[in-house]
Amino acid sequence: MDALSLKKINRRDFIRAGAATAGMLALGNTAFAKDRTVQLTVLHTNDVHSRVEPFPMDGSRNQGLGGVARRAALINQIRREQDNVLLLDAGDIFQGTPYFNLYGGEVEMTLMSDMGYDAATMGNHDFDNGIAGFVKQLPHANFPFLVSNYNFDNTELKGKTQSYKVFKKGGLKIGVFGLGIELNGLVNKKNYGDTIYLDPIAKANEVASILKNDEHCDLVICLSHLGYKYKDEKVSDQILAKSTRNINLIIGGHTHTFMKAPEDILNLDGKVTTVNQVGFAGINLGRLDYFFNHDAGTHKMVSAVYPVHQYGLV
Amino acid sequence: MKTVIRIKPVAIAVALSAALPTSCQQHLIVTKSNHEQYNIDHQTREDSSIVKYYQPYKEKMQAEMSRVVGQSAKELTKPSGPETLMGNYFSDALLKEGLKKDPNIQFTLSTKGGLRTTFPEGNITVAKVFELMPFENEMVVLQLNGQSVKDLIDFVVKKDGEPVAGLRMKIKNGVASDVTIAGQPFDPAKTYTLLTYDYLADGGDELDFLKRATARKDIGIKVRDALLENIKELTAQGKKIDAQLDGRIIIEKN
Numbered sequence: 001m002d003a004l005s006l007k008k009i010n011r012r013d014f015i016r017a018g019a020a021t022a023g024m025l026a027l028g029n030t031a032f033a034k035d036r037t038v039q040l041t042v043l044h045t046n047d048v049h050s051r052v053e054p055f056p057m058d059g060s061r062n063q064g065l066g067g068v069a070r071r072a073a074l075i076n077q078i079r080r081e082q083d084n085v086l087l088l089d090a091g092d093i094f095q096g097t098p099y100f101n102l103y104g105g106e107v108e109m110t111l112m113s114d115m116g117y118d119a120a121t122m123g124n125h126d127f128d129n130g131i132a133g134f135v136k137q138l139p140h141a142n143f144p145f146l147v148s149n150y151n152f153d154n155t156e157l158k159g160k161t162q163s164y165k166v167f168k169k170g171g172l173k174i175g176v177f178g179l180g181i182e183l184n185g186l187v188n189k190k191n192y193g194d195t196i197y198l199d200p201i202a203k204a205n206e207v208a209s210i211l212k213n214d215e216h217c218d219l220v221i222c223l224s225h226l227g228y229k230y231k232d233e234k235v236s237d238q239i240l241a242k243s244t245r246n247i248n249l250i251i252g253g254h255t256h257t258f259m260k261a262p263e264d265i266l267n268l269d270g271k272v273t274t275v276n277q278v279g280f281a282g283i284n285l286g287r288l289d290y291f292f293n294h295d296a297g298t299h300k301m302v303s304a305v306y307p308v309h310q311y312g313l314v
Numbered sequence: 315m316k317t318v319i320r321i322k323p324v325a326i327a328v329a330l331s332a333a334l335p336t337s338c339q340q341h342l343i344v345t346k347s348n349h350e351q352y353n354i355d356h357q358t359r360e361d362s363s364i365v366k367y368y369q370p371y372k373e374k375m376q377a378e379m380s381r382v383v384g385q386s387a388k389e390l391t392k393p394s395g396p397e398t399l400m401g402n403y404f405s406d407a408l409l410k411e412g413l414k415k416d417p418n419i420q421f422t423l424s425t426k427g428g429l430r431t432t433f434p435e436g437n438i439t440v441a442k443v444f445e446l447m448p449f450e451n452e453m454v455v456l457q458l459n460g461q462s463v464k465d466l467i468d469f470v471v472k473k474d475g476e477p478v479a480g481l482r483m484k485i486k487n488g489v490a491s492d493v494t495i496a497g498q499p500f501d502p503a504k505t506y507t508l509l510t511y512d513y514l515a516d517g518g519d520e521l522d523f524l525k526r527a528t529a530r531k532d533i534g535i536k537v538r539d540a541l542l543e544n545i546k547e548l549t550a551q552g553k554k555i556d557a558q559l560d561g562r563i564i565i566e567k568n
Contacts, residue, residue, distance in 0.1 A: 037345070038342070052368055052372075053368075053372070054354075054355075054356075064355060064356050065353075065354065065355050066354050066355075067354060067358075067360070068364055068368070069360035069361045069362070069364040069365045070354050070355075070358035070359065070360050070361070071354055071358075072361035072363075072364045073358065073359045073360055073361040074352055074354065074358055074359075076361060095448065095449070096448065098375050098378075098379050098441065098444050099368075099371065099375065101444055101448070101450075102371075102374075102375050102378065103371060103375075107368055107371050110367065111364060111367065111368070114363075114364065114367065115364075128449070128450050129450065172342060185516070185517050185518060186518065188451075188512045188513055188516055189516055190512065190532075218342040219344070248344070261349060262349050274347075276349070278351060282354060283353070283354060284351050284352060284353055284354060285351070285352040285354060286349075286350075286351055287349065287350040287351065287352065288347060288348070288349050288350075289347060289348040289349075289350075290344050290346075290347045291344065291345050291346040291347065291348075292342040292343065292344055292345065293342070293343055293345040294342060
């Protein structure tokens with residue numbers, strides 16, 4: 001069965017099953033009513049660019065900001081408070097400080113592993129030492145790299161990345177997949193070699209459908225290095241959100257956008273896809289908490305946004 | 315297709331609607347979502363084990379990075395303008411180092427966006443050179459026909475100047491005039507030899523016309539290493555890093 005017909009059947013089944021389920025809701029609610037809310041905490045970074053230490057105190061705009069040791073302490077604190085935490089990165093881990101130039105990414109990968117990152121996708125700068133340079137650092141990463149729209153079959157990376165991964169947290173299934181930006185014109189050909197770039201929208205629809213309909217995920221997250229938005233038609237997170245189904249959250253990168261709050265965009269099904277990005281260099285850590293209710297009666301999503309900039313500017 | 319059922323009320327619903335295909339599973343519903351953003355700054359506590367991990371890397375790096383490789387005679391800046399002191403130093407150094415590998419090189423092209431910092435007067439450390447060129451770009455020699463060079467000139471005009479060496483021009487009303495390459499008037503019938511780096515040679519920064527080069531030779535030396543070599547040589551000769559605004563690109567006002 002090809003992907004398209006599979007999707008159609010599943011959608012139809014969903015509508016019919018949904019109607020039948022709705023008829024049973026009264027029974028469900030009375031028979032099983034109790035507070036069964038599960039909280040999922042999604043923490044995220046993007047474009048950390050080898051910023052191991054805080055920016056130096058040299059009068060520059062970002063002086064004193066960021067730093068992995070602080071981020072680690074913050075993440076540890078949140079983990080102590082929350083049972084179900086996912087820690088994700090949207091790419092461009094490499095390049096930006098001499099830590100990368102001298103050590104090739106070993107320090108960045110090791111630190112992300114220590115912090116317990118669950119997954120990351122690849123940004124264009126993660127190709128800066130070539131495919132071989134990236135492969136060389138993979139042993140330092142104990143988390144998977146998720147990239148669905150690069151075909152690495154004719155490269156050293158073949159079999160070393162995954163399209164998606166399904167995480168189980170507190171009885172929830174969370175599907176996470178990754179999307180990379182077009183490399184041609186952005187990355188030296190010699191560095192990406194025979195990597196084939198595939199249309200991110202088509203791929204996103206394909207993978208998100210698998211995660212929602214086949215893997216039965218409760219939440220689908222896309223790690224995107226496409227960029228938040230562009231003046232022209234270039235594919236971006238905004239365009240991706242509008243042009244796809246089944247994605248709940250897009251964690252973006254590449255454009256180093258400091259979003260004041262996540263943006264909710266209606267997708268092809270008229271449902272909300274949330275886009276968020278938190279600048280660059282580990283200056284910010286993003287956090288989204290989702291509350292899931294086992295009672296199917298509450299078919300509404302209330303999105304409350306609390307921009308908590310406890311420490312001042314963003 | 316096997317159905318996995320985790321939620322009891324739904325399980326009953328599905329069982330009662332027996333005619334239904336069983337490919338559907340009830341997803342949990344998001345009832346509320348919150349967002350927070352943590353600004354990481356000096357008020358955020360540090361995890362000492364993380365610092366302990368990177369400290370040896372940091373010390374080794376600092377020893378290498380803080381090494382003084384040369385002296386700058388004056389501050390090399392890069393304000394907006396058709397030519398800048400940093401742009402000229404960078405381009406002249408690139409030309410000099412490139413000529414050691416290929417004596418046929420006539421001119422160089424870089425982009426303003428590719429030069430990432432300025433030099434202060436006085437001590438220049440390895441770190442400063444890394445800041446100037448943090449990317450792993452490598453030098454590339456391209457053979458360009460007259461049309462491609464014309465496209466290159468138009469590009470420099472459009473950008474109100476880019477870092478170049480061996481190329482001189484005047485720009486008036488968006489048109490280039492008095493263009494010389496390696497001291498000779500530009501002749502669109504001739505072929506020219508350009509030194510640039512791979513990122514640009516591959517068409518980055520809107521330089522698509524560089525992809526139409528008739529020949530390409532990758533020298534295999536990083537731009538950063540060429541700069542370090544240039545400074546090392548100046549220092550060995552008792553000279554300082556220096557540059558002048560020499561009118562290589564002049565924008566003429568009406």
